[in-house]
Amino acid sequence: MDLWVTEMWTPIMALSCKTKKTIHQEKSEYQEIAVVETEQFGRMLLLDGVIQTTVEDEFIYHEMIAHVPLFAHKNPRNVLVIGGGDGGAIRETVKHPSVDKAVLVEIDERVVEVSKQYLPEISCALDHEKVEVVIDDGIKYVKENKNQFDVVIIDSTDPVGPAEGLFSSDFYRSVYECLREDGIMVAQAESPFFDRKFIRKILSNIGSSFPLTRLYTSFVPTYPGGYWGFALGSKKYDPVEADPARFDKIDTRFYTPEIHKASFVLPKYVSEYLYEK
Amino acid sequence: MDLWVTEMWTPIMALSCKTKKTIHQEKSEYQEIAVVETEQFGRMLLLDGVIQTTVEDEFIYHEMIAHVPLFAHKNPRNVLVIGGGDGGAIRETVKHPSVDKAVLVEIDERVVEVSKQYLPEISCALDHEKVEVVIDDGIKYVKENKNQFDVVIIDSTDPVGPAEGLFSSDFYRSVYECLREDGIMVAQAESPFFDRKFIRKILSNIGSSFPLTRLYTSFVPTYPGGYWGFALGSKKYDPVEADPARFDKIDTRFYTPEIHKASFVLPKYVSEYLYEK
Numbered sequence: 001m002d003l004w005v006t007e008m009w010t011p012i013m014a015l016s017c018k019t020k021k022t023i024h025q026e027k028s029e030y031q032e033i034a035v036v037e038t039e040q041f042g043r044m045l046l047l048d049g050v051i052q053t054t055v056e057d058e059f060i061y062h063e064m065i066a067h068v069p070l071f072a073h074k075n076p077r078n079v080l081v082i083g084g085g086d087g088g089a090i091r092e093t094v095k096h097p098s099v100d101k102a103v104l105v106e107i108d109e110r111v112v113e114v115s116k117q118y119l120p121e122i123s124c125a126l127d128h129e130k131v132e133v134v135i136d137d138g139i140k141y142v143k144e145n146k147n148q149f150d151v152v153i154i155d156s157t158d159p160v161g162p163a164e165g166l167f168s169s170d171f172y173r174s175v176y177e178c179l180r181e182d183g184i185m186v187a188q189a190e191s192p193f194f195d196r197k198f199i200r201k202i203l204s205n206i207g208s209s210f211p212l213t214r215l216y217t218s219f220v221p222t223y224p225g226g227y228w229g230f231a232l233g234s235k236k237y238d239p240v241e242a243d244p245a246r247f248d249k250i251d252t253r254f255y256t257p258e259i260h261k262a263s264f265v266l267p268k269y270v271s272e273y274l275y276e277k
Numbered sequence: 278m279d280l281w282v283t284e285m286w287t288p289i290m291a292l293s294c295k296t297k298k299t300i301h302q303e304k305s306e307y308q309e310i311a312v313v314e315t316e317q318f319g320r321m322l323l324l325d326g327v328i329q330t331t332v333e334d335e336f337i338y339h340e341m342i343a344h345v346p347l348f349a350h351k352n353p354r355n356v357l358v359i360g361g362g363d364g365g366a367i368r369e370t371v372k373h374p375s376v377d378k379a380v381l382v383e384i385d386e387r388v389v390e391v392s393k394q395y396l397p398e399i400s401c402a403l404d405h406e407k408v409e410v411v412i413d414d415g416i417k418y419v420k421e422n423k424n425q426f427d428v429v430i431i432d433s434t435d436p437v438g439p440a441e442g443l444f445s446s447d448f449y450r451s452v453y454e455c456l457r458e459d460g461i462m463v464a465q466a467e468s469p470f471f472d473r474k475f476i477r478k479i480l481s482n483i484g485s486s487f488p489l490t491r492l493y494t495s496f497v498p499t500y501p502g503g504y505w506g507f508a509l510g511s512k513k514y515d516p517v518e519a520d521p522a523r524f525d526k527i528d529t530r531f532y533t534p535e536i537h538k539a540s541f542v543l544p545k546y547v548s549e550y551l552y553e554k
Contacts, residue, residue, distance in 0.1 A: 018289040
């Protein structure tokens, strides 16, 4: 049998990967969770049929969502990850010696459990001594924890269903308030090629609370178009600047201080739809 | 009828696009040429089933393969494009006021004719007064035209079948000789994620003739993994530097002098497999 997993990147475009087998499939309280073994990317986590991460390419997305805000901050000690139940963003976060505590708030406990069981390369830091895993609604959590964090990383699913509220102005206001006075937030922000209006809206929503907003981008092969956006809000620090001295202490496969800077350089058409008119 | 065009990006991964209709299909002396109307990307040109270019995303690839070497050169007057029968690289080339003449050498006349007929947005400069279209073997052409060009752009198909010879050390030696003393060449160089050994080999082959070799990369949504490599060889100029003053005269949608610089910043894993050991 020739078994392929196909994700509809849009209703009119799809990525298909040949699979060896289905490792796990269940319906949790929130979504369908699946882990399949693909030939190209190794194990792949899908939520409601949408590719979240794969063992072969996850380092790119997770390093870029974590290290850019963490290096933009001068001294990140307390970090909050919302979503990201696979543990990839947390794994990168605890690489920073300055981090005392990293809290993961994931609404679906089963995503955490399935990742621990079947994706050990990604979830390996979920039991780290600096990590606290909270099973809760991220929106509720940020409202209840004001002035607590230096960096907030919003590693959510796409803005449909449970994650929709994680892209609103109200939510970003709560994130602003849960950050300390020099805090930085970042949110995964969909495709700069396909989701132009939506990215513009995310940045505008972040900008209604944060004085500094920036989009940075990275290549991610298993996401639509292979190119992904990250929307950043900063209270104080210019996020384009990273401290190269701190980088020497941290082991990465994608991120470098030069990649940090380059990731803020946007193609002309992106700058135009984001910043013009 | 629900009609989809599927390209096998690798034997174990595929991109599929929903199509409205097949515009054209023929078997030329060299390959199968097809133009389909896709819903996501508009008209799409395929050679032997491999996506070459689409109306919606072609500006990215064509601007990046043309403007990076053209701006790296201080005064490009004579430019040679090998392959690129769709005309996209030529269209970008003749935007440079310094260019007196741009020669396109394409082995398959039918690619040129089909592009002229069905892809006018891309092929529109093929009849430009500065452009000469030569139907010939690029390998033969560079051998016969020594010391003639300032920039050579190798816009070939993948390194299987007719284009295989366009990636060899012998061919790059001929390209070196057909360039003037401060000449620059660039070759499309496959995927930095999937074709790691091959990219290393291309750069090494270019380096056997050229004193300066560099890889730069760009996002291209319809190419495997959405991320593409361009291998550059330079006799004299550091290709990372572009002249911003000249840029003001040229209309682009993707390229900027900042994108130029950023495109040479490589992810850590790419630098490692290219330059270490």
